[in-house]
Amino acid sequence: MLSLYGCTHTISRKGRNTLELGGMFTQIEGFDATASRHPRRKTYGVKVGHVRVGGGAPIVVQSMTNTDTADIGTTLKQTLELAEAGSEIVRWTVNVPEAAAAVPEIKKQMLDAGCIAPIIGDFHYNGHVLLTKYPECAKGLDKYRINPGNVGAGQRRDEQFSTICKIARDNGKPVRIGVNGGSLNQELVMRKMQENTDKNLGKESEEIINDCMVISALESTELALESGLRHDQIIISCKTSRPRDLITVYRDLSAKTEQPLHLGLTEAGMGMKGQIWSAASLGILLYEGIGDTIRISLTPKPGGDRREEVYAACELLQALGLRSFAPSVTACPGCGRTTSTTFQELAESVQGYIRDMMPIWKTQYEGVEEMTLAVMGCIVNGPGESKAANIGISLPGTGEAPRCPVYIDGQKDVTLEGTYDELAVAFQALVDNYIAKKYPRKTVSVSA
């Protein structure tokens, strides 16, 4: 199974890093050489299928299909696409009997196609019924997501929540306790609002709701433990749609639990808005060492590409230096010094070339994902940025001689001239050459 941004670690890179900072962090066992540069909060390691979440493992990228799970063909197709794009875990909606009945067959066809991405079943309202009536679904899934706000009311809420946990226990599966601001346990909220009034605590309603999210997650974790699950079978999330609330809630949560945390801004929105709001909130938390797995919940355009959320998650982790998935391209924004579109086209074609070639390169070359490239628009910053990259090209600005010096590992290598097409072909050849010479050939690789 090829993967564009997919996990690139190999078993041989497994190592041990010691991090001791004020008792907040811990000795971690990491698979990723970059982990030692980034202190992480101590969390339990949870195995989701073959993928480890928390416990010092690299931060895991996950995504969710938006197909009807009862439609085996479309769900299979999208799952394969998401996994190939780099989603290390994929979640399916399991909302009706037909969806639960389809799970084993989709899983079988996935494995037949060579895709081993663990699958999470997303349950609301009737998870206890579906998992009981469809034991093959319970067996086929690698984790169950339970929303404690959508599992029933009153005494039945605890019973039904506990039923799902016991099925997970009996099948040896982990769960995610997925609290969501839009479906918070209203009994809990009313109780805390009343307490705020009675005791004259003076809390804003926003603050109370944030508190309730954390309380709901922690109380549900206790119930899951009482139902027979172990600490290493429970992941927690507390998603809100507002970045500032998300940061507040997760800081609070991470101070109160060592369960691994799934980060995500829920209902982030479309396109640029969703990407920026997600990056702004998740970036702060990840940089503080909070978060063990992430999903970027983008709303796709009608008919849009669901893989965008996977690309966004990979880019975020790579931007923070937490994971490396593919070579990065530094490109200047352009300005009045370069009115030609050549450098924009070249930057785009180089980015596209990397996306096309990475599935092949990553199976052949060790460490190729760490490579840096630069495509720059004029002499002002062009040579400097190009020298700082493994391979960089500085195009001429307006009025400059039509020559494009190329720098390799800081040294000027060659000067290219010609049309955009000629430049693109020549630069790609230099990139291919560099990779073949610089990165050792892989012998055995594990794609997670």
Ligand code: SF4
């Ligand atoms: S490198 Fe040159 S073209 Fe690019 S933004 Fe800077 S000054 Fe403008």
